[in-house]
Amino acid sequence: MKNFAGTPGTVTGLILRLFQCLFAAASIASMATTKSFFNFTAFSYLIASMGLQVIWSFGLAFLDACALAKKKALHNPGLVSLIVVGDWVTATLSLAAASSSAGITILYFNDLGGCGVGEECQKYQLAVALAFMSWITIGISSLIMFWTLAAD
Amino acid sequence: MKNFAGTPGTVTGLILRLFQCLFAAASIASMATTKSFFNFTAFSYLIASMGLQVIWSFGLAFLDACALAKKKALHNPGLVSLIVVGDWVTATLSLAAASSSAGITILYFNDLGGCGVGEECQKYQLAVALAFMSWITIGISSLIMFWTLAAD
Numbered sequence: 001m002k003n004f005a006g007t008p009g010t011v012t013g014l015i016l017r018l019f020q021c022l023f024a025a026a027s028i029a030s031m032a033t034t035k036s037f038f039n040f041t042a043f044s045y046l047i048a049s050m051g052l053q054v055i056w057s058f059g060l061a062f063l064d065a066c067a068l069a070k071k072k073a074l075h076n077p078g079l080v081s082l083i084v085v086g087d088w089v090t091a092t093l094s095l096a097a098a099s100s101s102a103g104i105t106i107l108y109f110n111d112l113g114g115c116g117v118g119e120e121c122q123k124y125q126l127a128v129a130l131a132f133m134s135w136i137t138i139g140i141s142s143l144i145m146f147w148t149l150a151a152d
Numbered sequence: 153m154k155n156f157a158g159t160p161g162t163v164t165g166l167i168l169r170l171f172q173c174l175f176a177a178a179s180i181a182s183m184a185t186t187k188s189f190f191n192f193t194a195f196s197y198l199i200a201s202m203g204l205q206v207i208w209s210f211g212l213a214f215l216d217a218c219a220l221a222k223k224k225a226l227h228n229p230g231l232v233s234l235i236v237v238g239d240w241v242t243a244t245l246s247l248a249a250a251s252s253s254a255g256i257t258i259l260y261f262n263d264l265g266g267c268g269v270g271e272e273c274q275k276y277q278l279a280v281a282l283a284f285m286s287w288i289t290i291g292i293s294s295l296i297m298f299w300t301l302a303a304d
Contacts, residue, residue: 040263042255095244096251103194103252104259111192150302 006147007082008060008074009067016141023028023134024053024094031127034120042050042100046131049090049097053134056090077149084149087142094138098131159300160235161219162228168293169213175286176205176246183279186272191285194252195276198283201249205286208242229301236301239294246290250283 003114003140028050060083067074074080105124108115113122159165180202189195212235219226225234260267262270267273 041258091249095247099248099251100255100258103255105194106252107256107259146298147302150299 002068005143008064008080009069009072010064013141013144014064014068015017017057017064018122020057020134020137020141021054021061023137024057026049027127027130028054031122033081034123036120037124040103040104041066042097043066043127046101046127050094050131051091052135054093056086057138080145080149084112084142084145087145088137091135091138091142094131094135098128100136100152101131157272159296160216160232162216162223163220165293166213166216168289169209169216172286172289172293173206173213175282175289176209179282179286180206182275182282186275187251188272189276191284192253192256194249194256197277198249198253198279201245202283202286205242205246205290207247208291231266232297232301236297238296239290243287243290243294246298248285250280250287252282253283264281270300 028047029051031037031043033045034043037047063074101124105121105128106119109125115124175254183189183195183199183202186195189199214224253276257273257280260273261277267276
């Protein structure tokens with residue numbers, strides 16, 4: 001198994017995981033501080049999906065940090081397979097959550113001619129944008145992990 | 153390059169492509185026959201994304217059929233790389249389109265307490281369901297293609 005940038009136990013891998021965590025947590029913070037998110041199934045789903053993302057990415061960041069501290073690369077094929085499956089599942093859920101929330105945000109902003117609840121709307125948009133950024137970073141991680149596994 | 157089920161130039165690969173094409177075309181048909189889809193950005197995006205899916209899958213189905221007729225496997229690494237990138241792009245666009253449309257459909261059905269335009273609503277739901285089925289088949293193809301490329 002080759003040891004290139006982004007594989008588990010490298011600094012790039014750790015940074016990617018921390019960014020996923022950060023963007024997902026910021027997305028939750030932005031969405032959960034609005035007063036009416038629970039009226040929208042998609043927004044509640046966004047919070048659930050980003051919550052899962054935070055837990056998953058934080059766990060893997062911790063694993064990466066441990067491997068870096070011990071200077072030992074994590075190249076157990078069984079562990080890598082498990083991370084690959086988890087990465088793909090969370091990446092798919094994040095994209096679905098970000099897209100469905102984006103669909104509703106665009107519906108309110110463009111199609112129905114402006115959003116009526118003022119400041120809330122900016123928070124919705126911010127949460128969706130952060131969710132997409134979280135998806136981009138988890139997508140990069142997933143591709144690298146899948147490549148690591150397949151090239152083994 | 154191994155020649156397992158689903159790689160380009162196999163019967164399984166051809167069947168997967170034909171299903172992608174069929175589901176995407178049915179989704180367009182269901183959505184485009186409603187009277188008000190153009191009022192929703194997400195629904196218009198669904199039609200555009202499914203249109204791209206039909207073109208892409210039909211082209212690859214044609215390629216598979218040619219390879220089957222000539223009994224020659226398509227294992228040119230350059231061509232496979234191109235198909236992998238195209239597959240991932242269309243799969244991501246399909247999932248995003250299906251999710252954003254699903255977000256709006258659920259908003260109208262559950263959150264706002266029932267859909268007001270009768271028969272139209274069933275067509276929206278059908279289009280979203282077909283888009284998800286198209287996404288599942290393109291997802292399977294993408295994974296197989298990526299694996300083929302990486303295991304090469």
